[in-house]
Every structure is written in structure tokens, then in C-alpha cells.
Amino acid sequence: MDMSARERSLSRSTLTCLLQGISGMVTTVELQNEGTVLGRIEHVDGFMNITMSNVCFTDPSGDRNYLDHFFVKGKNVRYVQIPDKVDISKTITREVQHHGKRL
Numbered sequence: 001m002d003m004s005a006r007e008r009s010l011s012r013s014t015l016t017c018l019l020q021g022i023s024g025m026v027t028t029v030e031l032q033n034e035g036t037v038l039g040r041i042e043h044v045d046g047f048m049n050i051t052m053s054n055v056c057f058t059d060p061s062g063d064r065n066y067l068d069h070f071f072v073k074g075k076n077v078r079y080v081q082i083p084d085k086v087d088i089s090k091t092i093t094r095e096v097q098h099h100g101k102r103l
Helices: 005-013 016-021 088-098
Strands: 026-031 036-044 050-058 064-072 077-080
Touching: 016 036, 016 088, 026 050, 036 064
Parallel strands: none
Antiparallel strands: 026 036, 026 077, 036 050, 050 064
């Protein structure tokens, strides 16, 4: 999916590029409202909006819902758990270079 110039700029200058680099991996996204989303990251745009699949959504009261797809607006993300197998600096470097910025 093509990104706008503004999205590319945001992606290169924030940690959004790290999230884009873990697309395809299973992880947990913690939300501002104390909920959590466990699932596979399918897509992250330059505004940190995250599309996930095969999701277990746990609401703030602890109730769980299983969903095929889930969308998290970037402003609702509190924290993303980066899988242990990810080399963070290599992932950021790869993504920044992929989006056209030289290091």
C-alpha cells in the first residue's frame, strides 16, 4: 500500500517504522483504555494505525472476544510488545532505508 509524503515522513522520523518492520508477526498491542489486542500485525500506516488479524481482544474488565480482523487507531496505542526475536536496530535501519531515507 502506497503512503502519502506525510506518512513517509512520519514513518521515518518516529518508531512507526519499527512497527512496520514487524508486520506479519504476532504480538500484543496495549491500548489507552487498558484493553489489549493479541494478534498478527497485517499493516501499519504512517500514522501508526494498525490492522491486525486472528485477534483476541481483552477489554478493560477482562472479557475476551475473538475476531478475524481488528483495527487500532494510532492515537489509541499505548504500547506495542516487540517480539524477542526482533533485532530492533536492524529492523529500524531496514525500514528507514526501504522508505527512501539514507542513514
